[in-house]
Amino acid sequence: MKINKTDVVAALNSSAESNVIRQRTLKTAIGCSGVGLHSGAKVTMVLQPAPANSGISFRRTDIAGRGAIVPALWSNVGDTRMNTCLVNEANVQVGTVEHLLSALAGMGIDNCVIEINGPEVPVMDGSAAPFLFLIECAGTVEQDAPRQAIRVLKRITVTDGDKSATLSPSAGGFRLNFHIDFASAAIGQQDFSVALTKGAFKAEISRARTFGFEHEVAYLRANGLARGGSLDNAVVIDSTGSRVLNDDGLRYGDEFVRHKILDAVGDLSLAGAPLLGIYDGVRSGHALNNLLLRKLFADQTAWATTTIAAGSAAAQGLALAAPDKLAVNS
Numbered sequence: 001m002k003i004n005k006t007d008v009v010a011a012l013n014s015s016a017e018s019n020v021i022r023q024r025t026l027k028t029a030i031g032c033s034g035v036g037l038h039s040g041a042k043v044t045m046v047l048q049p050a051p052a053n054s055g056i057s058f059r060r061t062d063i064a065g066r067g068a069i070v071p072a073l074w075s076n077v078g079d080t081r082m083n084t085c086l087v088n089e090a091n092v093q094v095g096t097v098e099h100l101l102s103a104l105a106g107m108g109i110d111n112c113v114i115e116i117n118g119p120e121v122p123v124m125d126g127s128a129a130p131f132l133f134l135i136e137c138a139g140t141v142e143q144d145a146p147r148q149a150i151r152v153l154k155r156i157t158v159t160d161g162d163k164s165a166t167l168s169p170s171a172g173g174f175r176l177n178f179h180i181d182f183a184s185a186a187i188g189q190q191d192f193s194v195a196l197t198k199g200a201f202k203a204e205i206s207r208a209r210t211f212g213f214e215h216e217v218a219y220l221r222a223n224g225l226a227r228g229g230s231l232d233n234a235v236v237i238d239s240t241g242s243r244v245l246n247d248d249g250l251r252y253g254d255e256f257v258r259h260k261i262l263d264a265v266g267d268l269s270l271a272g273a274p275l276l277g278i279y280d281g282v283r284s285g286h287a288l289n290n291l292l293l294r295k296l297f298a299d300q301t302a303w304a305t306t307t308i309a310a311g312s313a314a315a316q317g318l319a320l321a322a323p324d325k326l327a328v329n330s
């Protein structure tokens with residue numbers, strides 16, 4: 001057999017491609033139903049496999065036509081009061097997307113269509129664990145395309161009073177550091193730091209529940225929020241700020257700061273691809289997390305897309321040196 005130059009180039013390309021992390025989707029469709037935390041609406045949701053390079057998107061099955069598709073992207077974030085709500089150009093919304101998106105990002109899912117027959121993702125138990133369970137039940141498959149990640153090249157910060165959110169370059173994968181400081185004695189000051197790997201996400205972050213204060217509930221409900229909220233899907237702190245009202249207490253001693261990281265993983269997944277960088281959140285929330293992405297993408301010199309070499313520090317999710325193994329494409 002005669003081997004020409006084209007064959008050699010093709011062979012080299014395929015061996016280079018076989019050495020990079022590939023995109024993943026679900027093996028099969030899997031669904032659940034529940035109520036929305038804020039709307040209280042009962043919804044059914046099905047996670048569907050999706051083709052390579054299609055990303056994560058929602059499809060409202062109760063709405064006809066193209067307006068039913070709501071891509072999970074930072075540019076589609078509308079309301080950020082107490083949740084991250086996506087809205088498309090047809091003004092079709094999907095609310096409280098952050099815990100589900102966190103589970104998809106934490107489990108390394110690049111492509112998925114989330115079919116939902118109402119305006120808000122079900123809250124389940126207030127954490128990402130039930131979604132992680134669904135993803136594990138469905139299983140995941142590797143796809144025939146390299147995963148594209150977004151490498152942070154410059155330090156970007158957004159602030160609002162004493163709150164801030166920062167992205168900085170990392171030589172490895174994606175690390176999140178978070179600091180919270182509440183006047184409530186039940187929360188107080190908490191710090192947590194995690195390198196985002198599948199194992200760390202599942203063990204250290206996924207089970208942390210959303211939380212709120214008893215005295216806020218009436219105000220939130222009067223403003224159309226927290227209508228589906230209960231002790232079954234949130235940690236609630238009493239009006240003195242010193243006691244957790246849930247009978248079973250907390251799942252982690254520092255569940256609150258872990259949940260803030262869970263939210264940040266979901267909010268930052270709206271970059272549209274995994275981030276390689278270091279996130280520092282100080283009392284940050286959904287609004288600042290979204291502003292951070294807007295500021296990052298407004299500066300073309302602050303980021304670049306890249307594939308991830310198998311076995312590299314980025315592939316491990318560890319912030320360790322191995323930048324030479326990363327091929328920056330643009």
Ligand SMILES: [Zn+2]
Nearest residue numbers: 098099210263
């Ligand atoms: Zn949350």
